[in-house]
Amino acid sequence: MGIDSLIGGTIWDEYSQIVTDLMNNPRNLGEITEEKAKEMGATLIVADFGAESCGDAVRLYWAVDPETDIILESKFKSFGCGTAIASSDTMAELCRGKTVDEAVKITNIDVELAMRDTPDVPAVPAQKMHCSVMAYDVIKKAAAQYKGVSMESFEEEVIVCECARISLSTLQEVIRLNDLTTIEQIADYTKAGAFCKSCIRPGGHEEKEIYLVDLLGEYAKEKVSKAVGNNDNQDFDQMTVVQKIKAVERVIDENIRQMLIMDGGDLEILDIKEHELCTDIYIRYLGACVGCESSSTGTLYAIEGTLNQKLGSMIRVVTV
Numbered sequence: 360m361g362i363d364s365l366i367g368g369t370i371w372d373e374y375s376q377i378v379t380d381l382m383n384n385p386r387n388l389g390e391i392t393e394e395k396a397k398e399m400g401a402t403l404i405v406a407d408f409g410a411e412s413c414g415d416a417v418r419l420y421w422a423v424d425p426e427t428d429i430i431l432e433s434k435f436k437s438f439g440c441g442t443a444i445a446s447s448d449t450m451a452e453l454c455r456g457k458t459v460d461e462a463v464k465i466t467n468i469d470v471e472l473a474m475r476d477t478p479d480v481p482a483v484p485a486q487k488m489h490c491s492v493m494a495y496d497v498i499k500k501a502a503a504q505y506k507g508v509s510m511e512s513f514e515e516e517v518i519v520c521e522c523a524r525i526s527l528s529t530l531q532e533v534i535r536l537n538d539l540t541t542i543e544q545i546a547d548y549t550k551a552g553a554f555c556k557s558c559i560r561p562g563g564h565e566e567k568e569i570y571l572v573d574l575l576g577e578y579a580k581e582k583v584s585k586a587v588g589n590n591d592n593q594d595f596d597q598m599t600v601v602q603k604i605k606a607v608e609r610v611i612d613e614n615i616r617q618m619l620i621m622d623g624g625d626l627e628i629l630d631i632k633e634h635e636l637c638t639d640i641y642i643r644y645l646g647a648c649v650g651c652e653s654s655s656t657g658t659l660y661a662i663e664g665t666l667n668q669k670l671g672s673m674i675r676v677v678t679v
Contacts, residue, residue, distance in 0.1 A: 373481075373483070373484040374442075374482070374483055374484070375474055375475055375476040375480070375481075375482040375483070376476050377445075377474045377475070377476055377482065378441075378442065378445045378474050378482050378483055379445075381444065381445035381448045381449065381474070382441035382442070382444055382445050383441075385435075385437075385444055385445070385447075385448040386448055386452065387433060387434055387435055387448050387451035387452055387455075388434070388435060388436065388437075388444075388448065389420075389434045389435075389436075390418075390420050390434055390436060391403060391405075391420040391421070391422050391432055391434050395422070395432075396422045399422050399424075399431055399432065400424065400425075401422035401423055401424055401425070401431050401432070402422070402423045402424075402425050402505070403420070403421070403422060403423075404419075404420070404421040404422075404423060404501050404504050404505050405418065405419070405420055406418070406419045406421075406497055406500040406501035406504055407419075407497070407500070408493060408496050408497035408500050415437070415438065415439025415440060415443045415490065415493060416437070416438040416439060417435055417436070417437045417438070417439070417443065417447045417493055417494065417497050418435060418436040418437075418497075419433070419434075419435050419447075419450075419451065419454075419497045419498070419500070419501050420432075420433065420434040420435065420436075421433055421454065421459075421501050421505070423459060423505060427458070428458045428459045428460065428505075429456065429457070429458050430454050430455055430456065430457055430458070430459065430462060431455075432455065433451040433452070433454040433455040434451060435447045435448065435450070435451045439490070439493075440487075440490065442483055442487045442490040443490045443493060443494075445474060445483075445490075446470050446471075446474070446490045446491040446493070446494045447493075447494050447497075449470050449473050449474050449494070450465070450470050450491075450494035450495075450497070450498065452473075453465050453469060453470065453473060454498065459502050459505050459506065460502075462498055462501075462502060463498060463499065463502045463513050465495070465498055466495055466516075467491040467494065467495035467526075467529070468491075468528075468629060470491040470494050470495065471483065471491045474491075478625075478627075478645055478646075493524065496510075496524055499513045516528060517568070517569065519551060519558050519567065519569050519570075519571065519574075520549070520550075520551035520552060520558040520571075521555075521557075521558070521565070525549050525550070525551040527569060527574075528629075528630050529549065530545065530549060530551060530571070530574055531574060531578075531600065531601055531604075533545070533548050533549055534574060534575070534578050535578065535601065539575070539578070540575065540578075540579070541575070542559055542571055542572070542575070545571055545574075545575075551571060552571050558570060558571055559571050559572065560572045577599045577600070577601055578601060580599060580602075581599060581601045581602050581605065594671075595638075595670040595671060595672040596638075596672055600631055600633070603631055603638065604628060604631055606670060607628060607631070607640055607666060607670070607674075608628060610665060610666055610669045610670060611626070611628070611662070611666075614665050614669065615661070615662055615665060619646075619648055619658075622647055622648075623646050623647035624644060624645060624646040624647040624648030624649075624651070625644075625645040625646050625648065626642045626643065626644050626645060626648060626662075627642065627643050627645060628640065628641070628642055629641045629642060629643055629679055636673060637673040637674065637675050638672060638673065638674050638675070639674075639675050639676075639677050640666065640674060640675070640676050640677065641677050641678075641679050642662070642676060642677070642678055642679065643678070643679050644678065654678065655678065659676055659678065662676050663675065663676040
């Protein structure tokens with residue numbers, strides 16, 4: 360039975376053409392043998408990672424040059440749905456030609472972005488985002504094997520749901536984009552909270568720093584704040600993370616974005632991290648801004664200066 364017959368027309372339309380092509384014709388499906396790796400003068404790395412939440416699994420093959428740490432060849436095998444195949448194929452493609460340290464920096468967001476037909480339209484339905492998270496995790500597993508360290512040493516994002524491996528930033532984005540208000544809706548879109556349920560609220564078998572009910576509460580406060588129109592008068596440092604992202608987006612839209620677009624570029628906000636003395640805003644340049652010399656100097660300083668001036672806080676802008 361073909362993939363077309365398994366997915367209804369409405370849902371099928373939510374997948375990018377790149378994803379649907381890779382579902383049926385993956386470019387990097389296969390394996391690297393020990394013999395092949397030796398012919399290349401490379402070290403063979405074979406990493407397996409499975410998502411207990413959905414039963415999908417992926418095996419990643421790397422042939423790594425031991426002198427330069429460059430991944431000379433990257434292949435995969437996937438045991439899962441079509442989205443998992445497309446995500447794994449894209450992940451393998453992104454790894455090739457990078458050093459192991461560079462590959463570790465590839466995130467599930469990078470994988471999803473690489474599968475988009477256009478920069479502003481998601482490549483997969485929100486509820487299938489966990490497939491790209493699995494691709495993100497197997498890279499960490501392969502790098503950990505190569506370096507002889509633990510996989511956890513590469514973890515930078517806060518994971519709210521361990522069962523589905525869903526990060527804080529992914530949950531915040533899905534809740535905002537789809538106006539989610541219940542735990543059931545979160546589980547439907549991301550699978551977070553659908554299994555052991557420890558991430559839903561305090562009292563489960565595993566204690567968490569952040570629970571799904573906290574995120575729903577945070578989003579509810581954001582909506583109330585927006586409804587009464589008091590965001591403009593609220594101290595930036597006292598805002599929730601979601602409110603801060605909205606405030607930063609508003610300043611960029613009003614003061615920066617149009618200038619970038621006029622030069623054929625743009626940017627997107629990826630994440631926000633709070634520190635004791637400052638707040639880091641992680642951005643990614645798009646279009647003509649990518650590779651532009653001023654993107655890491657003059658333009659970056661202008662963005663950072665505008666945000667500090669408009670929001671009255673110590674803000675640092677970090678490019679990804």
